[in-house]
Amino acid sequence: MAEDKESAKAIVSELHKRISSAFDVFDHESNHTVDVREIGTIIRSLGCFPTEAQLHDVIAEIEEEEPTGFIRFERFLPTMSRILLEHRFRPVPxxxxxxxxxxxxxxxxxxxxxxxxxxxxxxxxxxxxxxxxxxxxxxxxxxxxxxxxxxxxxxxxxxxxxx
Known part of the structure; x- marks a missing residue:
C-alpha cells in the first residue's frame, strides 16, 4: 500500500516536472504566465492533440474570470495534469x-x-x-x-x- 502511494507520488511529480518545463519555454518574463495563444503549442508539446474546439474549452477552463490574454501556471498545472492522467486528446494511431x-x-x-x-x-x-x-x-x-x-x-x- 505504501509502495503504491510512493509510486503514484513519483508519477505525479514527474508529470508536474514535464508540464512545468513545457510551460517555462513560453514564460518569457519568468513570471509564471504565458500568452494564451501559446497554450495549444504547450499542450501539443506534451503529446496531446485537441481539436480547436477542445482547445477553446481548455482555455475557457484555465482563464481568469476577466481574461487578461495570459494564463497563470497555477491555473494551467491542475488542468493539464488531469488531461494527461486521463489520457485525453491522444494522438491518432x-x-x-x-x-x-x-x-x-x-x-x-x-x-x-x-x-x-x-x-x-x-x-x-x-x-x-x-x-x-x-x-x-x-x-x-x-x-x-x-x-x-x-x-x-x-x-x-x-x-x-x-x-
Missing part, C-alpha cells in the same frame, strides 16, 4: 490516419494530388486555414512528382505516444 487517406484516394492510386487534399481539408469538418495547409503541403508533397504519397507522409506525421 498510424493505421487510422492511413485509413482516412485511403478513403480519400478512391482510385486506390497510393497518392493524392495537393489540390485534392486542399479541397478536402479546407471545405470539410474543422477546416484548415491557408497557413496550416501551406505548412502541411510543404511537408507532404513529393517535390519531384508534385503528389502526396500518403503512406510515407503518415509515417512522418505520427508520433509515439509517450504514455
Amino acid at each position: 498510424e493505421d487510422l490516419l492511413l485509413q482516412a487517406f485511403e478513403v480519400l484516394d478512391q482510385q486506390k492510386r497510393g497518392h493524392l494530388d495537393p489540390e485534392e487534399l486542399t479541397r478536402y481539408l479546407t471545405q470539410e469538418g474543422e477546416p484548415f486555414t491557408q497557413e496550416e495547409m501551406e505548412e502541411m503541403l510543404s511537408a507532404a508533397v513529393d517535390p519531384d512528382k508534385n503528389l502526396i504519397f500518403y503512406k510515407d507522409f503518415v509515417s512522418v506525421m505520427t508520433v509515439d505516444d509517450p504514455w
Whole structure:
C-alpha cells in the first residue's frame, strides 16, 4: 500500500516536472504566465492533440474570470495534469490516419494530388486555414512528382505516444 502511494507520488511529480518545463519555454518574463495563444503549442508539446474546439474549452477552463490574454501556471498545472492522467486528446494511431487517406484516394492510386487534399481539408469538418495547409503541403508533397504519397507522409506525421 505504501509502495503504491510512493509510486503514484513519483508519477505525479514527474508529470508536474514535464508540464512545468513545457510551460517555462513560453514564460518569457519568468513570471509564471504565458500568452494564451501559446497554450495549444504547450499542450501539443506534451503529446496531446485537441481539436480547436477542445482547445477553446481548455482555455475557457484555465482563464481568469476577466481574461487578461495570459494564463497563470497555477491555473494551467491542475488542468493539464488531469488531461494527461486521463489520457485525453491522444494522438491518432498510424493505421487510422492511413485509413482516412485511403478513403480519400478512391482510385486506390497510393497518392493524392495537393489540390485534392486542399479541397478536402479546407471545405470539410474543422477546416484548415491557408497557413496550416501551406505548412502541411510543404511537408507532404513529393517535390519531384508534385503528389502526396500518403503512406510515407503518415509515417512522418505520427508520433509515439509517450504514455
